Amino acid sequence: MRLRPSMRENFRYILVRITSDSVFESRDLYRSIAESVVSLYGDSITAQIWPSVMQVSGSYAIIRCRRGLEHQLETALCAISQIQGIPAAIHPLRTSGTIRTLKEKIPPCTEKRCAKAVISGVPCDVLVSMQGRIDLKEKGIYHEIPRYITEEDTEDLYYDE
Amino acid sequence: MHVFDGCVFPYPSGTVSIARYARELSSLGFSGCIAAGMAPENRTYDIPVWTARYLTEVPARLLSREAGRAIQVNDLVYVQAKDAGYNRNILTTQGVHVMTDLHTTPKDGFDRYCAQLAAEREIGVDLSVRPLIELRDGARQKVIRRYEEIFTLQNRYEFPIVLSSHAADITHLKSPREMIRLFSLVWKDESLLWESLESICLIKNRTGPVVEI
Numbered sequence: 001m002r003l004r005p006s007m008r009e010n011f012r013y014i015l016v017r018i019t020s021d022s023v024f025e026s027r028d029l030y031r032s033i034a035e036s037v038v039s040l041y042g043d044s045i046t047a048q049i050w051p052s053v054m055q056v057s058g059s060y061a062i063i064r065c066r067r068g069l070e071h072q073l074e075t076a077l078c079a080i081s082q083i084q085g086i087p088a089a090i091h092p093l094r095t096s097g098t099i100r101t102l103k104e105k106i107p108p109c110t111e112k113r114c115a116k117a118v119i120s121g122v123p124c125d126v127l128v129s130m131q132g133r134i135d136l137k138e139k140g141i142y143h144e145i146p147r148y149i150t151e152e153d154t155e156d157l158y159y160d161e
Numbered sequence: 162m163h164v165f166d167g168c169v170f171p172y173p174s175g176t177v178s179i180a181r182y183a184r185e186l187s188s189l190g191f192s193g194c195i196a197a198g199m200a201p202e203n204r205t206y207d208i209p210v211w212t213a214r215y216l217t218e219v220p221a222r223l224l225s226r227e228a229g230r231a232i233q234v235n236d237l238v239y240v241q242a243k244d245a246g247y248n249r250n251i252l253t254t255q256g257v258h259v260m261t262d263l264h265t266t267p268k269d270g271f272d273r274y275c276a277q278l279a280a281e282r283e284i285g286v287d288l289s290v291r292p293l294i295e296l297r298d299g300a301r302q303k304v305i306r307r308y309e310e311i312f313t314l315q316n317r318y319e320f321p322i323v324l325s326s327h328a329a330d331i332t333h334l335k336s337p338r339e340m341i342r343l344f345s346l347v348w349k350d351e352s353l354l355w356e357s358l359e360s361i362c363l364i365k366n367r368t369g370p371v372v373e374i
Contacts, residue, residue, distance in 0.1 A: 005344075
């Protein structure tokens with residue numbers, strides 16, 4: 001049904017950052033958002049919120065909802081602890097009336113670099129991201145060292161060619 | 162404004178080093194955090210990190226000794242709550258700063274008298290955001306009801322509430338705004354929730370002898 005512009009729904013768009021070891025598709029993200037909103041508010045409010053994933057780029061995504069219900073959606077986003085069974089967190093960053101504004105706010109480079117680090121005398125394969133954040137690649141094999149560290153926690157750090 | 166995460170669990174209890182917690186929390190908007198356990202000496206982090214001894218399963222008769230020992234090496238003492246009798250014991254023990262895990266206590270574990278004691282002695286009541294995230298259905302409803310009871314008692318007796326993430330992994334961390342959003346499921350007064358994020362500074366810096374009213 002085609003509506004006059006004045007009768008169309010008004011939406012709000014939320015820019016979120018996804019914290020996880022994996023990269024997700026928009027449908028995986030939608031499923032976990034829908035599950036969280038239904039679990040918190042029930043079907044009736046979920047229908048009113050009308051959540052929808054507009055775009056996923058790396059660890060950032062833009063999510064749409066009806067205007068006036070963005071606080072409820074944000075709460076439901078905060079209550080997500082896993083996506084497709086993988087531990088993850090969704091951090092709402094900004095809310096806007098247009099997608100373009102949010103696209104401008106997405107940081108240009110968020111790639112991680114492979115490297116090798118020596119931590120407590122143990123050489124490990126690591127991923128280095130912005131501001132000296134270091135994630136160990138293999139989970140479960142290094143029991144004596146933490147999995148998420150910073151450059152200051154390493155004894156030596158050298159990048160792969 | 163000093164916005165603190167009330168409790169995080171660094172390695173070996175969790176998977177994250179204290180330096181990484183400090184960096185992540187700083188970028189999320191916190192100005193400090195409390196790490197349960199010991200921190201290496203002579204290290205500076207992106208934000209102030211205070212250490213706390215997290216006492217669990219301590220018999221009531223040993224509580225005083227353990228709390229006294231903890232305060233010599235840690236900045237703060239957190240004690241896990243149990244039944245009403247034990248909680249009253251915690252609240253009358255010298256050196257305890259915060260009582261935690263109230264959502265796991267039996268019904269009436271934190272009553273009017275406990276609230277009064279906490280207010281008089283400026284002992285914080287720690288509310289974790291993790292059960293609100295990780296539990297589902299009936300279990301989460303129960304936690305929301307329990308937290309609502311605590312907020313109702315706080316409204317009457319005005320004891321300090323401490324909001325914390327109880328993070329053991331990088332994905333458990335929440336920004337101050339996210340914590341407010343999640344706790345607004347329980348209590349609508351956002352100014353009280355913001356005050357609760359700052360209350361740990363007041364608890365740590367409490368001075369003077371306790372005066373019985």
